Amino acid sequence: xxxxxxxxxxxxLRRGTAGLERPAPEAxxxxxxxxxxxxxSTPLGNFFLHEERYPLDHRHGRTCLGQVWxxxxxxxxxxxxxxxxxxxxxxxxxxxxxETTGLAGGTGTYAFLVGxxxxxGNQFRLLQFFMRDYHEExxxxxxxxxxxxxxxxxxTFNGRNFDVPLLHTRWIAARLSPRWTQTPHxxxxxxxxxxxxxxxESCSLASLEWHILGVRRASEDVPGWMVPSLYFRYVQxxxxxxxxxxxxxxxxxxxxxxxxxxxxxxxxSRPLDPARPCTDCYSLATWLEEQGRWExxxxxxxxxxxxxxAPDQRQRAMLRLALxxxxxxxxxxxxxxxAALAESPRVGLLALEELAxxxxxxxxxxxxxxxxxxxxxxxAGVWLRGPARRRAEAEFQHRLARLExxxxxxxxxxGAQAGDPSGSPAPPTGxxx
DNA sequence: GACGTATGAGCCTTCCTAGC
DNA sequence: GCTAGGAAGGCTCATACGTC
Numbered sequence: 268x269x270x271x272x273x274x275x276x277x278x279x280l281r282r283g284t285a286g287l288e289r290p291a292p293e294a295x296x297x298x299x300x301x302x303x304x305x306x307x308s309t310p311l312g313n314f315f316l317h318e319e320r321y322p323l324d325h326r327h328g329r330t331c332l333g334q335v336w337x338x339x340x341x342x343x344x345x346x347x348x349x350x351x352x353x354x355x356x357x358x359x360x361x362x363x364x365x366e367t368t369g370l371a372g373g374t375g376t377y378a379f380l381v382g383x384x385x386x387x388g389n390q391f392r393l394l395q396f397f398m399r400d401y402h403e404e405x406x407x408x409x410x411x412x413x414x415x416x417x418x419x420x421x422x423t424f425n426g427r428n429f430d431v432p433l434l435h436t437r438w439i440a441a442r443l444s445p446r447w448t449q450t451p452h453x454x455x456x457x458x459x460x461x462x463x464x465x466x467x468e469s470c471s472l473a474s475l476e477w478h479i480l481g482v483r484r485a486s487e488d489v490p491g492w493m494v495p496s497l498y499f500r501y502v503q504x505x506x507x508x509x510x511x512x513x514x515x516x517x518x519x520x521x522x523x524x525x526x527x528x529x530x531x532x533x534x535x536s537r538p539l540d541p542a543r544p545c546t547d548c549y550s551l552a553t554w555l556e557e558q559g560r561w562e563x564x565x566x567x568x569x570x571x572x573x574x575x576x577a578p579d580q581r582q583r584a585m586l587r588l589a590l591x592x593x594x595x596x597x598x599x600x601x602x603x604x605x606a607a608l609a610e611s612p613r614v615g616l617l618a619l620e621e622l623a624x625x626x627x628x629x630x631x632x633x634x635x636x637x638x639x640x641x642x643x644x645x646x647a648g649v650w651l652r653g654p655a656r657r658r659a660e661a662e663f664q665h666r667l668a669r670l671e672x673x674x675x676x677x678x679x680x681x682g683a684q685a686g687d688p689s690g691s692p693a694p695p696t697g698x699x700x
Numbered sequence: 701g702a703c704g705t706a707t708g709a710g711c712c713t714t715c716c717t718a719g720c
Numbered sequence: 721g722c723t724a725g726g727a728a729g730g731c732t733c734a735t736a737c738g739t740c
Contacts, residue, residue, distance in 0.1 A: 370720045428724050429719040
């Protein structure tokens with residue numbers, strides 16, 4: 268718009284001429300007056316570009332940007348790479364975050380600010396592509412696609428569901444070829460959830476910054492939910508003072524992408540780090556277990572259980588460790604865990620069933636197996652209702668009938684009341700008899 | 701050979717949660 | 721308000737193994 272006014276002035280058409288009135292004096296508060304940068308001219312029009320450069324030792328929270336250089340790509344790939352088609356080199360990635368006119372997606376939502384960051388030499392370069400009005404979208408998208416046609420990897424936060432599909436839609440709406448369709452993409456949200464969900468109430472980027480990265484944003488930051496309304500107001504008034512804050516917000520998001528990737532990379536590189544909190548040990552153990560890294564998972568479950576855990580998480584850790592030991596053929600090592608879990612209404616029946624299996628099929632004490640079945644039958648009636656109760660009771664009845672057949676009690680008068688010749692008392696729940 | 705049991709994979713449903 | 725993905729739980733099925 269300023270181009271138009273400058274052209275009018277060059278033509279000698281002053282303010283108020285021909286019914287054309289320059290907007291209020293706030294025009295001098297437009298983005299290029301408040302933020303260092305350049306108005307990029309392209310054959311398709313103009314847009315505003317702001318650039319920042321950070322040294323590798325620039326500290327963002329507790330982490331320096333350059334720490335991402337210490338991350339071994341092969342280790343990152345081993346943990347995070349299951350969704351990626353190739354190696355994951357965080358040093359060569361393009362870190363992307365957009366600010367948009369809403370969340371709705373579809374053709375009505377614009378990405379009015381696209382921030383991209385990448386390492387170049389001994390610096391981290393941050394470019395912010397900003398459209399000062401809707402007609403600047405086409406040159407912005409065109410320039411973005413030209414400059415970053417084929418990055419080796421994308422790193423985003425929830426970008427798999429939000430930023431990248433939105434940019435694809437904008438490129439298509441602008442009749443340009445969508446980019447980054449085949450680019451390997453590391454979305455940091457899923458791994459962050461996997462690792463920290465059990466410890467944090469929220470895994471939003473703001474929460475991760477506060478609790479994991481140690482980032483404290485300056486007062487000029489704006490909350491994400493305000494961004495669309497601030498942009499709408501800017502387009503109407505040309506007063507970019509609030510947009511300066513949005514650019515700051517976007518820049519901070521991108522720096523957080525780098526340091527968050529670095530922290531996740533560190534976790535991938537050293538999963539057994541002794542300094543890791545026990546809640547994180549548990550989360551990481553479940554992750555490694557899924558990837559078939561059973562020995563590391565077992566070590567992490569044990570470390571988690573050695574520290575303070577919330578009761579619910581402790582129970583989950585014991586259950587998962589017991590199942591993992593069983594899968595590894597270490598059934599006997601799992602027995603104390605099953606015995607402890609037999610107290611719990613949620614998993615107690617499973618524990619009693621496992622104890623009965625152990626006694627019947629591996630330890631060979633049919634009387635002990637019978638006692639566990641009787642206990643399970645009794646507790647199913649207490650803990651469960653409806654179909655779940657009927658299923659559990661049928662399961663224990665079936666096992667009990669077989670055991671009594673083997674013991675020679677089936678069909679005899681003493682049947683269900685038969686005593687235990689070993690003379691040992693009935694098993695207290697939760698204790699190994 | 702018939703039968704019973706354990707195991708793991710795969711599928712489905714439900715609920716929750718990030719992005720601006 | 722939209723959307724995709726993850727977690728958890730439940731279910732079925734195929735396979736392998738042991739026992740009688």
